[in-house]
Amino acid sequence: MSWRGSGRSNFRSRSSSNGGSTFSGGSAGGPPLIVMMGLAFGAGLIMLIVTIASNATAGGFVAATPRPTATPRPTAAPAPTQPPAAQPTTAPATQVANEPGGSNVVNETPAQTVEVRAAPDALAFAQTSLSLPANTVVRLDFVNQNNLGVQHNWVLVNGGDDVAAAVNTAAQNNADALFVPPPDTPNALAWTAMLNAGQSGSVTFRTPAPGTYLYICTFPGHYLAGMKGTLTVTQ
Numbered sequence: 001m002s003w004r005g006s007g008r009s010n011f012r013s014r015s016s017s018n019g020g021s022t023f024s025g026g027s028a029g030g031p032p033l034i035v036m037m038g039l040a041f042g043a044g045l046i047m048l049i050v051t052i053a054s055n056a057t058a059g060g061f062v063a064a065t066p067r068p069t070a071t072p073r074p075t076a077a078p079a080p081t082q083p084p085a086a087q088p089t090t091a092p093a094t095q096v097a098n099e100p101g102g103s104n105v106v107n108e109t110p111a112q113t114v115e116v117r118a119a120p121d122a123l124a125f126a127q128t129s130l131s132l133p134a135n136t137v138v139r140l141d142f143v144n145q146n147n148l149g150v151q152h153n154w155v156l157v158n159g160g161d162d163v164a165a166a167v168n169t170a171a172q173n174n175a176d177a178l179f180v181p182p183p184d185t186p187n188a189l190a191w192t193a194m195l196n197a198g199q200s201g202s203v204t205f206r207t208p209a210p211g212t213y214l215y216i217c218t219f220p221g222h223y224l225a226g227m228k229g230t231l232t233v234t235q
């Protein structure tokens with residue numbers, strides 16, 4: 001009790017000491033005008049606060065009204081990730097010259113096609129003899145399917161073994177072009193590219209004068225192993 005009393009008396013004394021000077025009339029009996037004004041002001045203030053609060057609440061409510069949340073757009077399906085564009089495989093310089101060629105190669109529509117296949121299990125051609133008419137544009141399709149996994153080509157030479165040996169030597173010295181005959185090799189009439197096992201390649205050429213001609217493979221060792229055949233050119 002004494003604690004309250006003293007506290008209160010302290011408060012009052014402080015209050016009176018502060019307000020006393022300004023509102024000295026406050027200590028007179030009966031609710032002084034200033035108190036009434038204070039109450040009115042306080043009530044007004046409270047009402048104002050309540051109004052503001054309710055407005056705020058109302059406003060807040062409106063704002064808080066879950067707006068029709070923008071219907072989540074179907075998120076654009078992520079663009080299908082493109083597989084990295086295939087790098088243009090720049091043919092190694094060493095293979096640029098590995099192309100069909102030969103003195104009888106022409107860029108004309110073939111009048112005839114013929115297919116030669118590699119022997120599946122030997123360093124040999126499956127067809128060891130061919131016959132074609134003379135002075136005819138022919139497209140020869142060479143199919144190098146073999147079980148040995150070896151490279152082959154098809155090279156027509158302008159003669160027999162003596163000519164073939166020279167062409168073969170020139171080609172074997174042309175490692176940079178995978179052992180196809182170098183351009184302008186004498187007596188090399190037509191050749192396909194050097195093909196990996198499983199590949200096919202063509203060469204279009206004009207058949208020479210009637211006669212017999214060897215065709216060989218110029219991959220090192222194959223001609224010597226007997227990979228050759230005979231083309232008979234007829235009238």
Ligand code: CU
Pocket residue numbers: 123151152153217218219222227
């Ligand atoms: Cu071969």
